[in-house]
């Protein structure tokens with residue numbers, strides 16, 4: 053199997069071009085002359101080339117190359133660090149997010165519905181991760197999470213450093229989004245302008261959906277010498293394409309009622325005043341006359357009416373104008389629910405902090421779960437939930453690759469618990485060291501990824517405890533219900549009440565004591581139903597996660613012989629490479645995870661023992677959506693029976709060690725594309 057690593061590469065570009073202008077791609081390469089001809093006048097003239105419009109900064113072309121560079125990394129399962137690892141579809145990955153995003157690229161291309169990120173804001177006091185353009189993976193591994201440096205305002209490349217960091221990450225993130233997906237990026241005044249320009253470039257101006265405003269602090273900040281308190285943050289919101297649609301905000305339909313039993317159904321009384329003066333809209337300034345009373349109602353001189361005279365006359369005929377009972381009143385529109393074009397209105401870019409919370413709520417949320425101030429300024433759970441509700445439906449995947457304290461995992465899990473959804477999360481977090489004297493360090497957390505994992509575990513424990521107490525509550529409520537039923541039976545017997553009387557005659561009055569008991573019984577049944585529904589939602593919720601770590605590939609890299617090798621030395625090197633390429637310390641879990649990523653299967657798929665192979669140990673992973681999968685055998689020798697049994701599972705690729713099979717079998721099966729060797 054060729055050792056394939058991921059990164060953006062230029063393949064997506066070539067594929068895109070191939071779709072739009074196939075004549076431009078010749079033998080896998082681009083004919084730029086022809087491409088230029090096709091674009092005619094739309095190419096840049098000399099002046100535009102010399103001074104191009106757009107966001108530029110020092111290092112931009114390097115950042116572009118970094119996005120395209122393939123990673124040599126893979127993801128190694130941290131077995132035992134997750135919860136319900138075998139079945140969970142949630143992923144937590146620790147490591148530098150750029151390399152991690154690259155490892156996910158093949159498997160999650162176009163599969164993520166929503167991305168939320170909360171990157172460093174570049175305040176001058178925070179840390180920015182240092183990429184290494186030569187070998188970013190080794191750089192990460194050598195530094196073991198200490199690749200952060202404080203980006204000071206006087207560094208000379210203050211904004212450029214931050215943009216170089218953000219560019220490749222956002223570029224790859226875009227490729228992971230579904231066609232109808234959306235990305236939210238939290239930011240404050242330090243970089244909002246640059247981030248907007250950067251995202252315009254990466255996602256396209258046409259995909260800008262809005263800037264959400266979030267008031268993060270309740271009380272003014274008195275530290276500012278200018279006496280201006282910056283109380284808010286932004287969330288930049290971009291779609292992947294024009295197909296992205298939010299849930300929107302439901303219109304309040306409670307005012308639609310039908311007190312007069314109108315056969316046209318429920319209606320609401322709506323103000324008929326307009327918004328224009330007589331000078332502005334003379335046709336909206338006229339008297340409305342009630343045909344029954346002949347009373348005349350003049351318009352408000354500053355506003356007029358909202359509809360023309362012709363329209364209102366028609367509406368009077370159709371009984372769609374409500375005339376006032378008192379002369380001092382105003383005519384109003386009788387608006388029918390059935391005439392509403394839609395029952396939702398737009399999701400406001402103004403986030404109401406009373407609903408979504410302030411920073412203090414984020415701090416409280418984590419303290420409730422972890423018992424202390426373990427992480428500075430986490431986002432409120434409700435804020436993230438509000439975004440998730442808008443941008444996803446119940447089966448979607450949500451990615452947060454600046455996970456911090458894992459607020460997003462809590463938001464997803466608790467939302468699923470509330471509404472019975474099956475959204476999944478993928479979180480990525482660097483092993484950023486906790487400050488030596490911090491509460492986190494005192495509590496035993498050496499790096500932030502440990503905090504994130506622990507928060508997810510604790511959220512799961514909290515929900516499990518809730519499940520146990522709900523089950524106990526249902527039992528108690530059922531006992532109480534039985535007691536009430538007994539009480540009712542006793543009452544009926546003692547007072548000789550004929551219950552059939554009330555079944556047959558809805559107007560028959562029940563004895564007060566009986567009515568009271570029946571009300572209590574109904575209340576009790578509703579409470580039991582509520583509890584049962586909550587238990588059912590918890591049972592449906594994925595209370596788990598699989599944990600992974602960014603790591604070097606499990607496959608040895610091809611080492612070319614030193615110097616100028618002769619044919620014999622080269623031959624020897626090839627022979628060695630054809631033998632096992634597995635690193636000596638390999639484990640089944642590690643290899644399977646790497647194979648899944650290389651073959652483009654998602655990491656949530658369960659690994660099963662393929663029992664039909666009785667002479668070798670074979671592991672099977674199948675994608676239920678396509679029915680395709682892989683069979684992995686890591687034994688040193690493949691039994692001839694295994695080769696025969698292989699013919700039964702043609703939709704799976706069989707992967708085994710190079711030295712485990714004879715050349716003859718290799719030839720027989722590789723032609724059919726059934727066997728690949730590692």
Ligand SMILES: C[S@@+](CC[C@H](N)C(=O)[O-])C[C@H]1O[C@@H](n2cnc3c(N)ncnc32)[C@H](O)[C@@H]1O
Nearest residue numbers: 148149170181430431454456457459481482484
């Ligand atoms: C502002 S915090 C996110 C807080 C999070 N929203 C919460 O509610 O807890 C940003 C996080 O990104 C992490 N980070 C920074 N650079 C990273 C990188 N290259 N890869 C992965 N994580 C990174 C930092 O360690 C930090 O924990």
